[in-house]
Amino acid sequence: NAGVTQTPKFQVLKTGQSMTLQCAQDMNHEYMSWYRQDPGMGLRLIHYSVGAGITDQGEVPNGYNVSRSTTEDFPLRLLSAAPSQTSVYFCASSPQGRNSPLHFGNGTRLTVT
Amino acid sequence: AQTVTQSQPEMSVQEAETVTLSCTYDTSESDYYLFWYKQPPSRQMILVIRQEAYKQQNATENRFSVNFQKAAKSFSLKISDSQLGDAAMYFCAYRSPYQGAQKLVFGQGTRLTINP
Numbered sequence: 001n002a003g004v005t006q007t008p009k010f011q012v013l014k015t016g017q018s019m020t021l022q023c024a025q026d027m028n029h030e031y032m033s034w035y036r037q038d039p040g041m042g043l044r045l046i047h048y049s050v051g052a053g054i055t056d057q058g059e060v061p062n063g064y065n066v067s068r069s070t071t072e073d074f075p076l077r078l079l080s081a082a083p084s085q086t087s088v089y090f091c092a093s094s095p096q097g098r099n100s101p102l103h104f105g106n107g108t109r110l111t112v113t
Numbered sequence: 114a115q116t117v118t119q120s121q122p123e124m125s126v127q128e129a130e131t132v133t134l135s136c137t138y139d140t141s142e143s144d145y146y147l148f149w150y151k152q153p154p155s156r157q158m159i160l161v162i163r164q165e166a167y168k169q170q171n172a173t174e175n176r177f178s179v180n181f182q183k184a185a186k187s188f189s190l191k192i193s194d195s196q197l198g199d200a201a202m203y204f205c206a207y208r209s210p211y212q213g214a215q216k217l218v219f220g221q222g223t224r225l226t227i228n229p
Binding site for chain 1: 117119155156160163204206216217221222
């Protein structure tokens with residue numbers, strides 16, 4: 001089982017560049033989301049989706065864009081990278097159900113210089 | 114908005130001993146879910162244990178158990194018979210049943226070191 005697959009694992013960008021972090025899940029989960037992890041701050045929610053065609057903002061959405069055209073894929077776009085976006089990014093998915101745990105990808109370490 | 118606080122940035126324990134990681138949270142809701150996640154050096158996020166607020170019984174998963182004190186808004190994780198493989202960052206997380214399933218609020222994390 002692949003579970004939640006994130007690509008790339010590592011990325012270095014220059015300030016102002018754009019890029020897309022890819023996330024795919026093969027568990028037919030309705031819910032998908034993106035978190036960023038920064039030292040001393042835990043994980044913070046960027047954007048999330050409750051199904052294909054439906055997305056919403058989380059706690060720290062500025063500078064990021066998402067779309068959900070299929071159940072399987074939930075890409076995260078950085079429109080114009082800034083050093084403050086240097087972080088580790090996690091994609092997660094979950095089936096419906098109030099007690100359903102999140103299934104996380106292995107993360108992408110992004111450095112913006 | 115809910116907040117989660119882990120007041121111990123780092124903890125260490127001798128192999129085979131017991132360690133308790135602290136977590137407190139702030140909420141006005143009466144129904145919610147609490148989780149502990151483990152993040153080893155591989156960076157993978159692994160669910161350790163979960164607790165439903167309406168259940169008074171503390172959750173247990175093998176060597177991992179929680180002490181859930183609803184009135185005190187406390188959710189500590191006890192690891193018994195610590196093993197070298199338990200070394201990791203541990204995150205406490207809160208989820209409201211009234212919001213999307215993806216809206217987890219995480220604490221800052223506690224780095225656990227196991228001394229052989």
